[in-house]
Amino acid sequence: MNRDEQPVVSGLSCLVLAAVFAAGLLHLGVRLKEVQVDDSADYSYANARQSVRRVQTAGVRGRILDRKGRVLAANRRSVSITCQPTAFQKRTWEATAEAIEQAVSNVAAAIGRPSPLSAKAVRRHIRQSLAMPLFVWRDIGERELAVFSEREREFPGFAVEESVERHYPEGALAAHVIGYVGRDRGEAEAGDEKFNFVTPELRGRSGLEAYYDSFMRGVSGERKLLVDARGFAIRRWTVVESQRGPDLQLTLDVAIQEEVERQLRGEIGACAVIDPISGGVLALASSPGYDPNTFVPSLSPEIYARYATDPAKPLLNRATGGLYAPGSTFKPVTAIAGLEAGWPEHESYDCTGTFALGSMRLRCSSRWGHGELDVRHALMKSCNPFFCNLAVIAGTNAVVVAARAFGLGAKTGIDLGVDAAGVVPDGEWKMRTYREPWYPGDLAQMAIGQGMLLATPLQMARVAGAVGTGWLVTPRLKLDAPVERVPLPFAAAHVAVVRDGMRMVVAGDGESHGTGWRGGEGVPVPVSGKTGTAEIGMGERRRKNTWFVAYAPSERPRIAVAMVIENGESGGGTTAPKVCAVLKAAFREGGS
Amino acid sequence: MLAKLKRFDWLMFAAMLALIAVGTVSIWSAGNARSEALFHGMWRSNLVTAAVGLVLYLVLAFADYRRYLGALAIPAYAVAVAFLVAVLAVGSTVYGGRRWLWFFQPSEISKLCVIALLASLFGSGGERMAALRPTFRGFALAAVLVGVPAMLILAEPDLGTTLTLVPAALAMLLVAGVWRRGLVTLVALGGIAALAMLGAVYEAEKPGASPERSELIRRMLPLRPHQLRRVKVFLFPEADLTDAGYNLRQAKISIGSGGFSGKGIGRGETNHLKYLPQAISMNDFIFCVYAEETGFVGSSALLALFGLLLLSGCRVAFVSSDGRGRLFAVGFTTLVFAHVYVNIAMSIGLVPITGLPLPFISSGRTFLVTVMCGLGIIQSVSIHREKTI
Numbered sequence: 012m013n014r015d016e017q018p019v020v021s022g023l024s025c026l027v028l029a030a031v032f033a034a035g036l037l038h039l040g041v042r043l044k045e046v047q048v049d050d051s052a053d054y055s056y057a058n059a060r061q062s063v064r065r066v067q068t069a070g071v072r073g074r075i076l077d078r079k080g081r082v083l084a085a086n087r088r089s090v091s092i093t094c095q096p097t098a099f100q101k102r103t104w105e106a107t108a109e110a111i112e113q114a115v116s117n118v119a120a121a122i123g124r125p126s127p128l129s130a131k132a133v134r135r136h137i138r139q140s141l142a143m144p145l146f147v148w149r150d151i152g153e154r155e156l157a158v159f160s161e162r163e164r165e166f167p168g169f170a171v172e173e174s175v176e177r178h179y180p181e182g183a184l185a186a187h188v189i190g191y192v193g194r195d196r197g198e199a200e201a202g203d204e205k206f207n208f209v210t211p212e213l214r215g216r217s218g219l220e221a222y223y224d225s226f227m228r229g230v231s232g233e234r235k236l237l238v239d240a241r242g243f244a245i246r247r248w249t250v251v252e253s254q255r256g257p258d259l260q261l262t263l264d265v266a267i268q269e270e271v272e273r274q275l276r277g278e279i280g281a282c283a284v285i286d287p288i289s290g291g292v293l294a295l296a297s298s299p300g301y302d303p304n305t306f307v308p309s310l311s312p313e314i315y316a317r318y319a320t321d322p323a324k325p326l327l328n329r330a331t332g333g334l335y336a337p338g339s340t341f342k343p344v345t346a347i348a349g350l351e352a353g354w355p356e357h358e359s360y361d362c363t364g365t366f367a368l369g370s371m372r373l374r375c376s377s378r379w380g381h382g383e384l385d386v387r388h389a390l391m392k393s394c395n396p397f398f399c400n401l402a403v404i405a406g407t408n409a410v411v412v413a414a415r416a417f418g419l420g421a422k423t424g425i426d427l428g429v430d431a432a433g434v435v436p437d438g439e440w441k442m443r444t445y446r447e448p449w450y451p452g453d454l455a456q457m458a459i460g461q462g463m464l465l466a467t468p469l470q471m472a473r474v475a476g477a478v479g480t481g482w483l484v485t486p487r488l489k490l491d492a493p494v495e496r497v498p499l500p501f502a503a504a505h506v507a508v509v510r511d512g513m514r515m516v517v518a519g520d521g522e523s524h525g526t527g528w529r530g531g532e533g534v535p536v537p538v539s540g541k542t543g544t545a546e547i548g549m550g551e552r553r554r555k556n557t558w559f560v561a562y563a564p565s566e567r568p569r570i571a572v573a574m575v576i577e578n579g580e581s582g583g584g585t586t587a588p589k590v591c592a593v594l595k596a597a598f599r600e601g602g603s
Numbered sequence: 604m605l606a607k608l609k610r611f612d613w614l615m616f617a618a619m620l621a622l623i624a625v626g627t628v629s630i631w632s633a634g635n636a637r638s639e640a641l642f643h644g645m646w647r648s649n650l651v652t653a654a655v656g657l658v659l660y661l662v663l664a665f666a667d668y669r670r671y672l673g674a675l676a677i678p679a680y681a682v683a684v685a686f687l688v689a690v691l692a693v694g695s696t697v698y699g700g701r702r703w704l705w706f707f708q709p710s711e712i713s714k715l716c717v718i719a720l721l722a723s724l725f726g727s728g729g730e731r732m733a734a735l736r737p738t739f740r741g742f743a744l745a746a747v748l749v750g751v752p753a754m755l756i757l758a759e760p761d762l763g764t765t766l767t768l769v770p771a772a773l774a775m776l777l778v779a780g781v782w783r784r785g786l787v788t789l790v791a792l793g794g795i796a797a798l799a800m801l802g803a804v805y806e807a808e809k810p811g812a813s814p815e816r817s818e819l820i821r822r823m824l825p826l827r828p829h830q831l832r833r834v835k836v837f838l839f840p841e842a843d844l845t846d847a848g849y850n851l852r853q854a855k856i857s858i859g860s861g862g863f864s865g866k867g868i869g870r871g872e873t874n875h876l877k878y879l880p881q882a883i884s885m886n887d888f889i890f891c892v893y894a895e896e897t898g899f900v901g902s903s904a905l906l907a908l909f910g911l912l913l914l915s916g917c918r919v920a921f922v923s924s925d926g927r928g929r930l931f932a933v934g935f936t937t938l939v940f941a942h943v944y945v946n947i948a949m950s951i952g953l954v955p956i957t958g959l960p961l962p963f964i965s966s967g968r969t970f971l972v973t974v975m976c977g978l979g980i981i982q983s984v985s986i987h988r989e990k991t992i
Contacts, residue, residue, distance in 0.1 A: 025918075036944075043947075055859070
């Protein structure tokens, strides 16, 4: 054969190549058998684990009770209409979403309630929580439930699902203390390896619901869902039942709380009532208030807008977050500062009706002056010049130290999210805030609780209680929280002088009334107190915030109160009678 | 014409049609799992592409390759290289690689052109080639002809395509007897180098290796970070189950959980629950979709179909009396075999993960048409096996 015509590739090499191919494919076949037949069970197990979705189910929240067991926050059965996406399975996600929307609008027409779901919400649910029921109408009423149940057969894929909603049986009572809850979106937290879905859980958003959220929150349970190739749920079973969270028992006394709120009704103001020995808060109220039930199952935009635009700020807890000039209720603090600085308890001062310091003139409540009076009578008559003079003699530092010792200018430590510190001004603070030096006039203003001094009603209740007992307590709402208190760092004799003065504010000195005489009328125990009328604003916008702080009984007090009413007439005229009513209620209740 | 039909390799043709059918069903299943509507109709476009490919296949099969292979090989090669340069200049980037020119991937077409050129040059019985073949100069010529497109493809970067072109070219040179002794040595050296690299990666990544030493080895290796990661996953599949390790793990779960008889067409859970990486489930990892749904029965049937196709190719080479025809059949079947072997082997962790389509099964229009054209030429070799023209 001609060399040119002989193929350059030998037939043998073709056969060798075929053998290589056959060997290669056979090798793949053998290894595939290992994976698909020999080890298939392992891979199937791994796959099954991937096909099971773990769902974290929310535990039921504990209740909130007052000190006697009255229920302030509870849980009620709630009925929702849900939609199971599995029933609307279509070839594409978009078609599934459209089928669900169509079905929802059919049900909406039947029960006469529009669909609350946006197109986006439906698609988000399909993308993220396909295996879970979609809550369409939460917390429906009896009528809607009746209509739906009657026609349920017409709406395959929809079901009535029971869940739990928060309920506040006393309505607006102690709303600022209890707070309210909201609902998280049911998404597993990023990085949560354990669960694929989380049923939406109630979360405290404000007040005790927020502060003790993790305490009251139930122990979550676990449910498993078996999903098919497209992620629709086929079967579900419970692995771990969720558990109810513990109840939160409060120091609050509903009887006192109710009386406090009755006295505040129609006013803008706040009141704090504490046990000055243990620090337990017996009542804490702010007016105007709101009904936390309006936040269930979710706060509607209209109601939210109403709360947000109301100039009286109903959501603000004025008792712990409202900053007020304490006015003359601060005078016991000034008195202690003066006595500690060496002012003799019987030393008299001649009040002429004004106090002049440089170019500044401060008027006394008594036009022509109180004449000669000592520190006890100065408290009883609430004499401004006396305390201005006393503070100037004692010096700024002495007053500031005393104020801080009474817990002013610092958070009280109450177990509530809102706990304003207030302001105890001094030279450094004024320079930092206003870029101005500290003038003696500032001290004179502070001496009578005006100027830049700011405190909350809770802080002032604590001051009153501290005078009565000699101890500064940390207020608390949880009944079994430990008692925290520190002794006042003052000579007992000095505190006793102030106690005398505060007793005379209510009881008089046998010859004349004290400014707070209305504070003790008809109360079965002796009451000590102090009035305050803080003037704020100038000219047309001049208003008076009227205070009364008190503790009772005068010896070994068991209750301390502070109340402020905005735009009142005077502490003695406006607020003292209201506090008196609160005290009567407290001691009628068998003495708390 | 009747004689032509008699010499037409019906078995190879039937195997090809069956593979196209399997591919279309797999693409349908993989596409359905995607949320984007775009992919739901992918199976239809696969059929349209197959129809176009079939026309080209029949034209190339019934025309005499001896007339067009020699005439077209050089211009086609030149055009392919021009396209490869163009794609680097103006191509669009998908998944980090610059591979697309308008609607096609020039790298796929260039594989066919390189094999055709090598076949027509080294398969011819001419005096000059006969003299050149056993020498190093013959090898150098081949190395340049393969190396230029291979380097251009590597620059895209598309390691997988280069990795299949090189064995195909080597098989052709080996059977054509080009610089035989040198080539054998070279292949042996290459194998040793690959093993050494594997050993070096093992040393750098083994548990308890000192960090400084590992860093030094890593810097000396000619691997890009993602390639290093894939080799690492290949050596230690359980060490890192994120990223590349996750892909391999999910691929094995897909295939393994299919079991003996599979879960049924369209019922593959790992695919539809999107555990299997979506971006590649229709392309490089489509074997997982198929194997999960059809089980060991299905995957061995698929291997049998590929076996039928490849062995038919070898038979054509064997019965052909023409060097160019034989060489082309050898080269192109080796290319298809390399794709099949590497793709399936990487899905079960036998070789490091490399981006590489599975012929007929993966969705990819350029590659499907290219493979059908190549098989069309082999069919032409079968039909025109007689010496006379």
